[in-house]
Every structure is written in C-alpha cells, then in structure tokens.
Amino acid sequence: MNPAGKPGKTGSLMPVEVALARLLEMADASRIVDRERLPLAQVTGRVLADDLVSTLDLPPWPNSAMDGYALRKADWAGEPLVVSQKIFAGQAPDALKPGTCARIFTGAPVPAGADCVEMQENTEVLADERVRFTETLTIGQNIRPQGQETTVGELILPAGTRFGPIEQGLAASLGCAELDVIRKVRVAVLSTGDELIEPGQTLGPGQIYNSNRVLLCSWLRRLGCEVIDAGILPDDLVATRTRLGELKDVDLILSTGGVSVGEADFLGIALREEGELSLWKLAIKPGKPLTFGHFRGVPVIGLPGNPASTLVTFALLARPYLLRRQGVKQVEPLKVQVPAGFDWPVAGNRREYLRGRLENGRAIIYRNQSSGVLRSAAWADGLVEVLEGRTLVAGDSVYFIPLSEVIS
Ligand code: AMP
Ligand code: MG
Numbered sequence: 335m336n337p338a339g340k341p342g343k344t345g346s347l348m349p350v351e352v353a354l355a356r357l358l359e360m361a362d363a364s365r366i367v368d369r370e371r372l373p374l375a376q377v378t379g380r381v382l383a384d385d386l387v388s389t390l391d392l393p394p395w396p397n398s399a400m401d402g403y404a405l406r407k408a409d410w411a412g413e414p415l416v417v418s419q420k421i422f423a424g425q426a427p428d429a430l431k432p433g434t435c436a437r438i439f440t441g442a443p444v445p446a447g448a449d450c451v452e453m454q455e456n457t458e459v460l461a462d463e464r465v466r467f468t469e470t471l472t473i474g475q476n477i478r479p480q481g482q483e484t485t486v487g488e489l490i491l492p493a494g495t496r497f498g499p500i501e502q503g504l505a506a507s508l509g510c511a512e513l514d515v516i517r518k519v520r521v522a523v524l525s526t527g528d529e530l531i532e533p534g535q536t537l538g539p540g541q542i543y544n545s546n547r548v549l550l551c552s553w554l555r556r557l558g559c560e561v562i563d564a565g566i567l568p569d570d571l572v573a574t575r576t577r578l579g580e581l582k583d584v585d586l587i588l589s590t591g592g593v594s595v596g597e598a599d600f601l602g603i604a605l606r607e608e609g610e611l612s613l614w615k616l617a618i619k620p621g622k623p624l625t626f627g628h629f630r631g632v633p634v635i636g637l638p639g640n641p642a643s644t645l646v647t648f649a650l651l652a653r654p655y656l657l658r659r660q661g662v663k664q665v666e667p668l669k670v671q672v673p674a675g676f677d678w679p680v681a682g683n684r685r686e687y688l689r690g691r692l693e694n695g696r697a698i699i700y701r702n703q704s705s706g707v708l709r710s711a712a713w714a715d716g717l718v719e720v721l722e723g724r725t726l727v728a729g730d731s732v733y734f735i736p737l738s739e740v741i742s
Contacts (some may be wrong), residue, residue, distance in 0.1 A: 338731045342723015344617035350685050353616050361658035368517040370434050379496040379558030380515035381660040386491040388508055391481040393700035396444040400476045404448035405435035407471045414464035415702035435465055444477050475615040494528040494661040516660040518560040522581040523550050526567045527591040546644045556742050574600040578629045587632055591639025593623040601636055605629055617722050620705030621647045640705035646687045649740040667739035671731050672697050685722045689714035
C-alpha cells in the first residue's frame with residue numbers, strides 16, 4: 335500500500351491547512367471566556383472552563399475486583415479458613431480477624447489486614463463453611479488499590495475539554511454535580527440566494543428548496559452552539575446591509591452562497607463597506623471560494639452554497655473555528671489511513687474530499703461527486719481525502735475522515 339503522500343502544488347490557491355491555521359489564529363484572538371454553571375447532565379457538547387482537578391482518591395479505598403474471599407496470604411498454610419465476616423459493596427468492614435478470611439463481593443472495601451482476594455471459582459466451601467483455597471495466592475491479587483484511577487490533586491480534564499458521555503461519566507465519578515462551561519457560541523445562520531424557498535412552500539420556476547439552512551442549524555445545535563436562524567437573504571445589497579446590521583449580539587455570522595466567482599457578491603460589498611473582507615480561493619474540492627471578514631466587528635464566515643461544499647467546508651474549517659473560539663485545543667477530526675477501493679487517474683490542483691464509505695476495509699466513493707449532490711454525503715460514512723496533485727490506483731493508501739468525527 336503506497337503511503338497517503340504529500341500534498342502537491344496548489345498554484346495560486348490557498349492550501350487547506352493554511353486557511354485552517356488562519357481561521358484558528360483568528361479564533362484564538364477572539365476566544366470566548368464568559369462562562370455559565372450547568373448541572374452535569376446538561377454539559378454534553380459544551381466546553382470545560384477550568385481545569386478539573388480531583389478532590390478524591392478514586393477508588394477511595396482498596397476494593398475487591400471479584401466476588402470471592404479476602405485474606406492475608408500469610409494466614410493460608412493449607413488449612414481451610416473460617417469466614418469471619420461478609421462484606422457487600424457499600425458496607426464498611428471490620429478489620430480482618432487474624433487467621434480468618436472474609437466473604438467479599440465486587441466493589442466492596444477490602445478489610446484492613448487482608449492483602450489479597452481469591453475469586454470464588456478458585457475456592458471450595460467445606461461442609462462446616464470453612465473455605466479451602468485451591469490455587470496459589472499472590473499478595474495484591476484482585477484488589478483494586480486506593481487511587482488506582484486518580485489521586486487527590488491530579489488533573490483529570492484540562493480546561494478546553496469538550497464534554498461527551500465519557501467525560502460526563504468521569505466528572506460524575508469525582509462527585510461533580512455542576513460544572514463551569516464556556517457560554518454557548520451564538521451563531522447567526524444566513525442562507526443567501528434569490529432562488530431559495532423553504533420546504534413547505536410551492537416551488538416556482540427557477541426556485542429550489544433551502545437545504546443548507548436546516549443542515550447548518552441542526553449541526554450547530556449538535557455542536558453546542560446557540561443558533562440564531564436569520565433565514566434567507568435575497569441577492570440584494572440593501573437587504574444584505576439591513577439584515578447584517580440586525581445581527582448584533584452574535585459571535586459569528588455564518589452564511590452560505592453568494593461567494594462564487596461571477597456572482598453579484600452582496601455580502602462581500604457589505605463587508606468591504608462596513609468592516610473588512612478576505613476572499614479566499616482554497617485548494618479544496620468541493621468548496622474553493624470562502625469568505626472571512628467582519629461586519630461592524632462581528633466575524634463573518636461565508637461558505638460556498640452548493641450543499642456538499644457547505645458540508646465539507648463547515649466540517650473542515652468552520653467547525654474547528656467554532657470549537658477553538660471556545661478554547662478547544664484538538665479541533666481537527668481524526669483521520670484513518672485505509673486502502674482506496676477505487677482508481678483516481680487524474681491529479682487535481684485542489685484537495686478533494688470525496689464522499690465515501692468503508693467496505694471490506696477499503697474506501698469506496700459515491701458515483702456522483704458533484705458539489706450539488708448532497709445525497710452523496712447521506713450515502714457516505716466519511717470523507718476520503720485525495721491530496722492535491724495525486725493520482726491513485728486501488729490499493730493505494732488514502733485518509734478517511736469518519737463523518738461521525740465531525741457531525742457533533
Ligand atoms: P452560490 O454560491 O450562491 O452561487 O450557490 C452555488 C449553488 O448552490 C447554486 O446552485 C445555488 O442554488 C446553490 N445553493 C446556494 N445556497 C443554497 C441553499 N441554502 N440550499 C440549497 N442550495 C443552495
Ligand atoms: Mg447564490
């Protein structure tokens with residue numbers, strides 16, 4: 335399997351990693367630091383504001399990893415031992431009486447004086463209820479020591495950690511009932527285009543349904559953002575200016591469409607007039623035109639309007655930007671190297687993100703990779719990255735970015 339390779343030349347186009355680095359730099363410069371305190375159950379998808387340091391040893395005391403018998407190894411000389419107490423999880427045991435053993439269950443504290451636990455399968459309970467141990471014993475066996483997971487003062491989750499079920503579980507194990515998280519990023523979503531109408535309305539000539547609006551709004555909510563749905567913006571300068579001016583109390587204006595070459599670029603004009611604008615031509619496919627700027631101080635990202643382009647540029651550029659605004663360090667999705675299950679004979683000058691799936695361990699791609707075809711992404715489980723300047727034959731190695739890595 336050939337390695338996934340190095341990117342080739344992109345000509346005058348901006349390489350994806352350069353665009354990402356610039357966006358992250360700007361996100362760092364406008365970090366959101368305001369916080370709110372939330373019950374643990376409500377922090378899913380949110381970002382921890384302060385380091386979470388353990389105030390406990392976990393487990394707080396040595397406990398049994400098995401159902402069996404706790405004893406002191408030195409007390410076992412071949413003669414069966416009397417069971418002097420029974421310890422269930424949740425109970426506080428007495429010290430072990432010398433020369434005896436204790437019946438113990440998983441998770442129960444190991445009594446002082448015991449130094450090993452034998453699982454019940456390796457014991458024989460005699461008619462007089464004494465216990466014979468049938469295997470060799472080792473000190474410490476089947477005992478989960480105090481502080482095995484964490485000790486008081488240890489850093490458990492650094493500030494900037496995004497909560498998922500696992501992090502929530504870990505915080506719960508330390509007794510956290512409430513946590514300080516970064517306040518939600520407020521994102522206004524704008525769909526631009528005279529051709530757009532909303533589902534539920536009747537299509538007229540030349541019209542299409544707005545798919546980007548719901549796609550981005552629901553994605554952003556899953557990301558933990560507060561969404562201000564700013565609806566459809568007609569291709570008109572006055573309307574653009576007015577609508578942008580209404581979006582005051584937001585952290586980002588995220589628009590789609592109206593950034594292709596040749597189109598009357600009203601968003602761009604409005605940003606130039608009352609803020610600043612960078613128009614980037616990215617070495618990315620689908621995608622390419624991307625706008626970054628400010629309108630009266632509010633950051634604006636303009637994604638290309640074709641649905642598959644919106645998806646790819648949001649996943650790889652806008653999503654990391656939004657996470658970094660909240661202080662998340664690791665913002666790029668995990669990629670795995672897999673063999674390609676297809677040929678790619680013509681090298682492009684843009685990095686392609688093909689909508690694909692894994693089948694028998696190989697990446698295969700949807701038959702139609704047009705940027706207008708959102709169905710390709712619904713069919714897909716991930717994005718297959720083909721670097722600029724590269725051709726492939728089946729069996730060559732490619733990177734695969736699972737969609738599950740980015741759709742959350
Ligand atoms: P634009 O970037 O405005 O030139 O749009 C590029 C293509 O994407 C055009 O075919 C648009 O009709 C389409 N498009 C733009 N915005 C949306 C949207 N919100 N939903 C569906 N298609 C869109
Ligand atoms: Mg348009």
